[in-house]
Amino acid sequence: MTTAVHRPTVTARIDTTGPVPAPDTWTATVYINTHDDNFHGYQPHHPLAAATRRDDSALLLVFHANDRLHNHEDAAEAAFEVGNRQGSDDNGQTWPSDIRSVSVGDVIKATSPDHWIRHLRVDPHGLTAIPEPTPLAPLAGERVTHRH
Template sequence: MTTAVTRPYTVTTRITTPDTAYAPAAYTATVYVNTAPRSSDGYQHHHPLAEATHPDGNPLRLVFHASDRIRDHEAAADAAYEVGNRQSADDNGQTWPADIRSVSVGDVIRVIGPDHWIVHLSVDRTGFSAVPEPSILTDLGGSRASSRR
């Protein structure tokens, strides 16, 4: 024998809070400036690199949301190259610091994708080449404005 039970009506809803809000997939790019003499011939694994930072010393992380334009790590590196050459800003409005030279051949761009894959790409004369994670990191220090090629 079954007994009928009346249940109160229940309404279920999803409440979006700041910690659960939808965040679009994004690529994060970090530029490493090649500090080796005559590095314009291209990046070599033994070249020292310095991470680009804000004037206050905090790391410069360029963010690009996945879109029709930014579909992969290389497209994100290309967008970072544009920011690094003062042609645009990242998706958060960050621009390239005035006291760091422009991104050029021999520099390395690290891109972390929305899938959390990390790719290091050297800036070549035409495009990018995948390289191993750089092992020699240095500080831009006093050479921020003077490291021109």
């Protein structure tokens, strides 16, 4: 005797709204320090807001692995250059004109091709690895804009 068994259908939703990095790419997200004293350096209690595009999606900078891009610091340096309007990422994205340049006190999240993540704070003379800061995202509907 055989019995019919009904199995539910399983579906998955795949978000394709942003650039999809290739397997050999580094990605970087810049978090703007929104504290009143932000230009004196990042402190763990400072609020951070992710830089976003005009449509409020995350600004994910993408860099292909090459002979000058070997580690998290290199990826963060590349993001710093884009964030200071010195070119674009490898997908042609430039820094939005309505967001201030990346500065001392900001934090860059760099993700390697094998998905290891490091957070690096921007210091007066380079970058320093730090533990993952909180909070890392803007409030719903909030957009980081140019500020001095």
